[in-house]
Amino acid sequence: MVELEAAFAVVSLMALLVAALLSTTGTIHAAPTHPHSPPSPLGVPVALDEQALLSFRVLVTGDPHGVLTSWKTGNGTRTNLTSVCSWRGVGCHSRRHPGRVTSLELPPSNLKGTISPFLANLTFLRMLNLSYNSFSGNIPWELGFLHRLLYLDLRHNSLQGVIPLSLNRASKIPANLSNL
Numbered sequence: 630m631v632e633l634e635a636a637f638a639v640v641s642l643m644a645l646l647v648a649a650l651l652s653t654t655g656t657i658h659a660a661p662t663h664p665h666s667p668p669s670p671l672g673v674p675v676a677l678d679e680q681a682l683l684s685f686r687v688l689v690t691g692d693p694h695g696v697l698t699s700w701k702t703g704n705g706t707r708t709n710l711t712s713v714c715s716w717r718g719v720g721c722h723s724r725r726h727p728g729r730v731t732s733l734e735l736p737p738s739n740l741k742g743t744i745s746p747f748l749a750n751l752t753f754l755r756m757l758n759l760s761y762n763s764f765s766g767n768i769p770w771e772l773g774f775l776h777r778l779l780y781l782d783l784r785h786n787s788l789q790g791v792i793p794l795s796l797n798r799a800s801k802i803p804a805n806l807s808n809l
């Protein structure tokens with residue numbers, strides 16, 4: 630725990646690490662982001678995460694390897710509110726905010742489509758890794774609202790535009806998008 634907090638202190642100093650510029654970073658786990666904020670109650674916020682992910686999936690127009698086939702709301706009942714955490718590529722690693730999505734990491738799998746601005750509704754997201762796919766279009770500026778985001782890896786897609794201004798401001802990273 631101490632080690633995790635120390636690791637977090639380091640990354641939060643950097644504010645944001647855009648992995649477009651780095652190749653050696655790993656994932657982080659379960660460091661409390663905002664020690665003074667109350668735990669989120671299960672329910673509506675969790676359903677918002679689900680809605681955000683489903684909105685993301687709608688804009689994925691090609692999924693040749695079926696990576697997103699596990700992304701289902703069950704049979705329409707919303708009784709199992711932690712179910713998004715079992716979806717492929719989705720991680721919920723916050724003890725203080727159980728059931729909230731903290732990472733979205735989809736493997737290299739030729740996913741096509743555009744990146745939904747609704748991802749910005751994943752309030753607790755720390756890691757977004759959509760690298761080595763075939764996403765196109767613009768990087769949604771709304772991603773700048775993800776103020777807990779520590780890792781953003783969009784390398785090797787066909788994306789255009791800039792890393793959202795608010796992300797840039799929060800980071801010390803030059804807007805080097807040559808790898809996008």
Ligand SMILES: *[C@@H]1O[C@H](CO)[C@@H](O)[C@H](O)[C@H]1NC(C)=O
Pocket residue numbers: 648652654655656736737758759760761780781782
């Ligand atoms: C993102 O995923 C790619 C492919 O799995 C991996 O090589 C890369 O290290 C990941 N990026 C981060 C920041 O973890």
Ligand SMILES: *[C@@H]1O[C@H](CO)[C@@H](O)[C@H](O)[C@H]1NC(C)=O
Pocket residue numbers: 703704706708
């Ligand atoms: C829907 O899911 C619930 C909870 O997992 C289960 O009890 C129920 O049998 C399912 N209904 C159908 C029609 O699959």
Ligand SMILES: *[C@@H]1O[C@H](CO)[C@@H](O)[C@H](O)[C@H]1NC(C)=O
Pocket residue numbers: 709710711712714715
């Ligand atoms: C809810 O989903 C999780 C992850 O798939 C599963 O482990 C758990 O058993 C489910 N709980 C219920 C009550 O269905």
Ligand SMILES: *[C@@H]1O[C@H](CO)[C@@H](O)[C@H](O)[C@H]1NC(C)=O
Pocket residue numbers: 677746747748749750771
């Ligand atoms: C979710 O994100 C969309 C797109 O950014 C935004 O229009 C909408 O207001 C958000 N919804 C909530 C509940 O935050």
Ligand SMILES: *[C@@H]1O[C@H](CO)[C@@H](O)[C@H](O)[C@H]1NC(C)=O
Pocket residue numbers: 650803805806807808
């Ligand atoms: C941007 O990144 C590429 C690849 O990492 C590097 O070759 C290039 O020199 C960088 N450009 C600037 C302006 O930093």
